[in-house]
Amino acid sequence: MPILSRSLMTILMVSYAMPALAQDAPLQRDATAATKQAQAAAARDLPPPDPRDRDFASRGFIATWPERIIRQDDGRPSMDLGGNDFIEGDAPDTVNPGLWRHNSVLRNEGLYEVVPGLYQVRNFDNSNISFVETPNGWIVIDPLTVTEVARSSFDLLRQHVANKPVLAVIYTHSHSDHFGGVAGVVDPADVAAGKVQIIAPEGFTDAVTSEWVMAGNAMGRRSFYQFGLFLPRDPRGHVGMGMGTAIAAGEQNFIPPTREISHTGETVTIDGIDIVFQMAQGTEAPVEFNFYIPALKALSTAETATSTLHNIQTLRGAEVRDAKAWAQALTEAQRMWGDKAQVLFASHHWPRFGNDTIRTYLAHQRDAYKYIHDQTVRRMNMGETPAEIAEHLRLPQALRDDWSVRGFYGTVSHNAKAVYDRYMGWYDGIPANLNPHPPVARAKRLVDALGGAEALHRAAGAAFAAGDYRWSAELAHNGVFADPADMQSRRLLADSYEQLGYQTESAVWRNIYLTGARELRQGPDAYPSAGPSALAQATPFGDLLDFVATTLDPERAGDTRLAFNLVTAGDGKQFGVTLGNAVLVSEAGHVIAGAPTLTAPKPVLLGILYGQLDINAAIGAGQASLTGEEAPIAQLVAMLDMPQLDFAIVEP
Incomplete structure (x- = not known):
């Protein structure tokens, strides 16, 4: 198999993570006086702490990993369990007090007995892995992101509870931190032999393999910002991710489901344990379900x-x-099991206990999404723009006082914009925004309109001094885009982003702002290398060819016309490929008569198309066979423009 390029393999991976381990972060600043005042105001606005959170998060603790770092096979860190040990006492001035409190509860890690027969390992990764005990084995729910932490979690369970085999694995939804570590708890051969079931929502494999194919490179680059993967874990850097403390690094695998759940009310019995499913498609993930275990009176709300x-x-x-x-799914879950459940557990965070607590919790979660939806639509229909809605929309007081729906991950602000976008698209209705100048041209015009760079510096500096970091950031951003060598604008922009990051309650916003400041000061970090992914093998070749079509450079293609056939070795699937009008078309099951035909395993075909493997070398090594001339294929390869992960974000 050829080694494909870093950017291509990132596209073929559902996630691409490294732990945010402590490292030097030069030029970090203290909180300004304005930020200290903002933090004090935020603290006054917080609801009283709910003591049940700490109780629920610590209840049933059994043990944790004996070392503070879980390691990969080669000794590199997979997860630093001590990475959040700095979260003690009162919030420092550089962290929003609400986010600090959230992480002070979230940081508890290890193996917990939720109720007899139900166990969780929390904070060995961004997500939770859960285990249901049966008379003869274990049902594993959401086996984390990578093999190493999933294996460590299962080892801890077998050591402290019961050494039994895995009978089934449940994937609650199609995000990689809920299935990528599956090889750490089961042997794929046992799945193939029918010894272990893999249960998932209907359409799971298609959802997994489609989300990251087309936009994988852009999503990958932006994920480094969202998750703050290069930020040091300290009070001026990475303070969790809202959903968890950090993402583990290591080996990912993908084992397709052996059984898919298709309708609400469907029941699966595993070694005498009934599990009743509720479909929640199109909510937090394209395919997702909640489920209830009657014997345990336990409800899983997945994510x-x-x-x-x-x-x-x-x-x-x-x-x-x-x-x-999303709101309707939670209403249905409340109706189906709200009067029965005595414990509620999820794929992130801590469980909840007691029927009254669960019913209130489900109602508030439902109401938050319904309120944001309904009130965004109301304001939209009254003519407000996304920015206006986001600026003024606030949850009702009862929901603001519930810690479980505060904006540690999502926010009312960007969720309102998302609701608007779902109905109305990108255009906000203002004619001036219909066809504005692109960022660099706009920035240069704005700087000129202000009277030049020095005038912009004075205005941005005055805004910064006044604590208006949103405005100083906007001004300095235009200074950087007008002239990336404008060091004063870069410094002002980095400093503005940093203070905005310190102030925000959302871990995601914090990570984005602080990563932007970091890159402005020292440039992008070196990206970790990626190897071939098991997910690539599960991705239909036709989907990958559709992505290849998006890399065609029309200037290089010009008016060239060509045609050839591709055949994937093993399954013999055929694809006719044509180029004309700078449009690349692939047709599954179609053979173009008289055109050259290249046959090879899927990774070899991709390696050839992306110029990572010479076609003649592959044929000579017996990795591929060709009938006809290689010229059309070689011509196409020269027209493809591979995306790169290090494209600029905070500068042009």
Whole structure:
């Protein structure tokens, strides 16, 4: 198999993570007087701490990993369990007090007994792994992001509870921190032999392999910002991610489901344990379900209800989620099991206990998404723009006082914009915004209109001195885009982003702002290398060819016309490929008569198309076979423009 390029393999991976381990972060600033005042005001606005959170987060503790770092096979860190040990006492001036409090509860890590027969390992990764005990084995729920932490979690369970085999694995939804570590708890051969079931929502594999194919490179780059993967874990840097403390690094795998759940009320019995499913498609993930275990009176809300307001549109980039459907799914869960459940557990954060607590929690979670949806639509229909709605929309007091729907991950602000976008698209209705100048041209005109760079510096500096960091950031951003060598604008912009990051309650916003400041000061960090992904093998080759079409450079293609056939070795699937009018078209199951035909395994075909493997070398090594001339294929390869992960964000 050829080694594909870093950017291509990132596209083929569902996540691309390294832990945000402590490292030098030069030029970090203290909180300004204005930020200290903002933090004090934020602290006064916080609701009283809910003592149940700390109780629920610590209840049933059994043990944790004996070392503070879980390591990969080669000794590199997979997860630093001590990375959040600095979160003690009162919030420092550089961290929003609400976010600090959230992480002070969230940081508890290790193996917990939720109720007899139900266990969780929390904070070995961004997400939770849960285990249901049966008479003869274990049901594993959401086996984390990478093999190493999933294996460590299962080892801890077997050591302290019961050494039994895995009978089934449940993937609650199609995000990689809930399935990528599956090889740490089961052997794929046992799945193939029918010894282990893999249960997931209907359409799971398609959802997994489609989300990151087309926009994978852009999502990957923006994920470094959203998750703050290069920020030091300290009070001036990475303070969690809202959903968890950090993302583990290591080996990812993908084992497709052996059984897909298709309708609400469907029941699966595993070794005498009944599990009743509720479909929640199109909510937090394209495919997702909640489920109830009657024997334990336990409700799993997957990621439809956690301990934070979630994203209607994730800032790394994704399709806009349906806030109305999300609320309806929680209403249905409340109706089905709200009067029965005595414990509620989720794929992130800590569980909740007691029927009254659960019913109130579900109602508030539902109401938050429904309120944001309904009130955004109301304001939209009254003519407000996304920015106006986001600026003024606030949750009702009862919801603001509930810590479980505060904006540690998603925010009312960007969720309102997402609801608007779902209905109305990108255009806000203002004619001046219909066809504005692109960022660099706009920035240069703005700087000129202000009277030049020095005038911009004075205005941005005055805004910064006044504590108006949103305005100083906007001005300095235009200074950087007008002239990337303008060091005063760069310094002002970095300093503005930093103070905005310190002040925000959202861990995601904090990570984005602080990563922007870091890159302005020292440039982008070196990206970790990526190897071939098991997910690539599960991605249909036709989907990958559709992505290849998006890399065609029309200037290089010109008016060239060509045609050839591709055949994936093993399954013999055929694809006719044509180029004309600078449009690349691939047709599954179609053979172009008289055209050259290249046959090879899928990774070899991709390696050839991306110029990572010479076609003649592959044929000579027996990795590929060709009938006809290689010229059309070689011509196409020269026209493809591979995306790179290090494209600029905070500068042009």
